[in-house]
Amino acid sequence: MEDKEIIELFHLKGEKEKAFRLLVNRYKERLYWHIRKIVLNHEDTDDILQNVFVKIWQGLSEFRYEAKLFTWMYRIATNEAINFLNEKKRKVFGNSGEITTLLENTLESDVYFNGDSIQQELQRAILHLSERQRLIFNMKYFDDMSYEDIAEVLEVAIGTLKATYHNAVKKIEEYLKIADPSF
């Protein structure tokens, strides 16, 4: 069933729950991994993901296909994750303090992180990117999203995205070269 058909089903009387379940089953994993790469911790991701689906449920009747359904959901997930991080940073550090430090601590204490030292270094390198670079890098590199779709999610021009991604890759490579000279 196409996304459009799910939306049409959602608008039919008595079919809302069924349509929503289809949507959850289709997108729960993709959205989970998108959020997880932003906040890193599993419990936080789980909580944010549920909030995201509540917002999707609340907003679905107003959804008018001005964007693709999945980019619309990605946007909600991205905003929720970023808001969560900012709020967590404020609670932990007050107004000073960096999200990078917060995420480094999260990564170290996460029991569901099974990466080897190389993977750890890559994650650390990603954490040293700016927030926008990190988002773009994750969506492009790990989620294999097209620039068009990322542009829809982040509401950024494609030219800017390409330049940001290029800079992010360069920055990561430089970071890894310092951490691992054999790279």
Add this chain to the structure above:
Amino acid sequence: MENFDSKYKMKNPFSVPENYFDELTGRIEKRVIVSKQRSKVSVVNLVKPYIGLVAIFLLALLVVQGILPHVTDSSKMLMKEGEQTMVTTMEYDEEKLEFNVGFNPTGEEIWEYLSTEVDDYELLYADLF
């Protein structure tokens, strides 16, 4: 970038608890149901304080409409009288203005007018300066 890809891509270093994704749909549905109930309650909570205010307003409206009409009427009458007085004064002033237009007194007439309207001290003061 190729070196980069061969080393890092396709490896997901993160994991989830066992059966997490199998149970996730059910948990999300429960959360949505809770949020629906919460939003109903929050609408009631939002309206609650205003119910009291509306009741007070209606009561006040009832008092104004039912008990105070006589007081309101008399004040209206007073107002009308005041308005009339003002209009009369204005008309009077206009008449006076029309009369004054052709009035051209001589020096003696002015002196006579001043001696009736002004007392001796004021005249003495006027002579000094």
